[in-house]
Each structure stands twice: as C-alpha cells, then as structure tokens.
Amino acid sequence: MRITFHILSFLILFFACSGCGDKRAQEEKAKQKTDAPTSKPAKEEPVPKIQYPNIKNEDQFLANYAKQNPESKIRLSTRFGEMIIQLYDDTPLHRANFIMNIKYGLYDNTIFYRVVKDFMIQGGNSDNDETQDRRGNIKPYYIPSEVKPHHIHKRGALAMAMSYTDNPEMESSQYSFYIVTGQVFTPNMIKATELEYSIDIPAANEQVYTTVGGTPHLDGIHTVLGEVVEGYDVLKKIENAKVDSGDWPVNDVIISMEIIE
Numbered sequence: 001m002r003i004t005f006h007i008l009s010f011l012i013l014f015f016a017c018s019g020c021g022d023k024r025a026q027e028e029k030a031k032q033k034t035d036a037p038t039s040k041p042a043k044e045e046p047v048p049k050i051q052y053p054n055i056k057n058e059d060q061f062l063a064n065y066a067k068q069n070p071e072s073k074i075r076l077s078t079r080f081g082e083m084i085i086q087l088y089d090d091t092p093l094h095r096a097n098f099i100m101n102i103k104y105g106l107y108d109n110t111i112f113y114r115v116v117k118d119f120m121i122q123g124g125n126s127d128n129d130e131t132q133d134r135r136g137n138i139k140p141y142y143i144p145s146e147v148k149p150h151h152i153h154k155r156g157a158l159a160m161a162m163s164y165t166d167n168p169e170m171e172s173s174q175y176s177f178y179i180v181t182g183q184v185f186t187p188n189m190i191k192a193t194e195l196e197y198s199i200d201i202p203a204a205n206e207q208v209y210t211t212v213g214g215t216p217h218l219d220g221i222h223t224v225l226g227e228v229v230e231g232y233d234v235l236k237k238i239e240n241a242k243v244d245s246g247d248w249p250v251n252d253v254i255i256s257m258e259i260i261e
Contacts, residue, residue: 066096083231094225142171156228182214
C-alpha cells in the first residue's frame with residue numbers, strides 16, 4: 001500500500017510538472033506569435049515610367065493625356081511662400097503638359113531664373129544634376145499654340161515661353177513658363193504700346209490693363225494657360241528679389257509644385 005501511494009504521488013508530480021512545461025511552451029509560443037508582425041509589409045510602389053510625346057505625335061499624345069488627367073489647380077511653393085494657380089480647361093494641351101511635368105516631378109527643384117520687375121518672373125528650368133538626370137531621357141518637343149483672345153497677359157497670368165527663332169507656328173516650350181507681373185497702364189501708355197508693337201488692344205483688355213496691369217504686347221503670341229488665384233503677395237516678393245546683371249536672382253528662388261485638384 002505504501003509503495004502504491006509513493007507511485008501515485010510520483011505520477012501526480014510528473015504530470016503536474018509536464019503540465020507546467022506545456023504551459024510554459026504555450027506561453028512562449030503565444031509571446032512569439034504576439035511579437036510577430038500582424039500583416040505583410042507594404043510593397044513599395046514602382047516608379048512610373050515616364051512616357052512623353054515626340055515631335056510626331058505631341059498633339060494627339062497631350063490630347064489623350066488631358067482626357068485621362070483632368071486636374072487643373074496647383075500649388076507652387078517657394079521660400080517666399082505659396083501661389084495657387086488655376087489652369088484653363090480650354091487650353092487642354094498646355095494644361096496636360098503642365099500637369100504631366102508636375103506628376104513626374106520635373107518642376108521640383110527648378111528655379112525662377114529670370115526676374116524682371118514690372119514685366120514677369122520666368123522659371124521651370126535648372127542646371128542642377130537632379131533636374132538633368134530626370135529629364136535626360138526625354139526627347140525635346142513643342143506644344144502647339146493654343147492662344148485664346150480672352151486669355152490675356154494680365155498680372156498673375158501663367159504662360160509658356162517659346163523661341164522667337166524659326167518658330168512661325170508659335171509653338172510653346174515643354175518646360176519654361178512665366179508668370180506676368182507687368183504694370184498698370186495709363187490710357188497714354190496703352191496708345192504708345194499699340195504704336196510701338198503695331199497692335200490694337202481691345203477696349204475690354206484695356207480696362208484690365210489700366211486697373212489690374214500686365215504686359216499687353218505679349219497677347220496673341222504666347223499661350224496663356226492659367227492664372228494665379230491666391231498668393232499675389234508672394235508674386236510681388238519674387239518680383240522684388242535682388243537680381244544680378246542678367247536678371248538672375250542673387251539667391252535662388254527654388255520651385256516645387258503639387259496638384260491640389
């Protein structure tokens with residue numbers, strides 16, 4: 001009987017210890033499970049391959065891109081602050097080109113490299129390595145003119161630069177743009193401008209240029225594709241930045257852009 005009692009005690013102790021071991025193993029397993037990640041790590045999105053038009057299909061390419069990318073409001077940021085710019089829907093090729101450049105980051109870290117008080121601030125290019133690397137594989141092309149008589153060079157207008165040499169169709173640059181600062185004209189200044197440039201400024205436009213200001217002699221030449229709707233104080237600060245003899249700001253005015261809607 002005593003032997004049986006000892007055997008029974010041993011068995012109880014054995015199974016109790018085994019249970020403790022199993023419990024510890026389960027607790028350790030549970031801990032490891034808790035410490036493990038609850039979901040798979042997110043995959044990095046691949047960088048989209050830049051697809052751009054060439055000199056044979058730029059109009060059709062941009063027309064298709066315009067339909068697929070309807071965004072029209074952007075934020076342009078500098079060390080002086082931000083400007084909100086509304087792009088026009090009735091210049092679809094230029095709007096598409098501008099949106100495309102923003103989406104591919106081709107305007108980031110470019111600069112305003114020409115600033116002329118009472119005229120305009122020009123930007124969208126840079127000689128830094130980052131810009132050159134991003135644009136290195138993109139073939140140059142030009143944007144067909146979309147000049148509209150109701151989109152004029154008033155203060156705050158956004159327009160694309162273009163070459164005046166061997167460009168009879170007035171096609172626009174793919175990158176370089178400018179924002180009009182201009183000046184407020186008097187009626188006599190309007191008449192003098194008409195005589196100097198052999199142009200006729202419509203009465204409606206004259207009303208704008210004698211109140212808001214701008215650069216009327218560029219109308220009908222460059223495509224105006226949008227306008228500043230917020231941040232005129234920032235435009236003024238950039239216009240008044242100190243420049244060298246070549247109209248290049250002494251301290252770079254670096255640009256970054258993003259699409260708002």
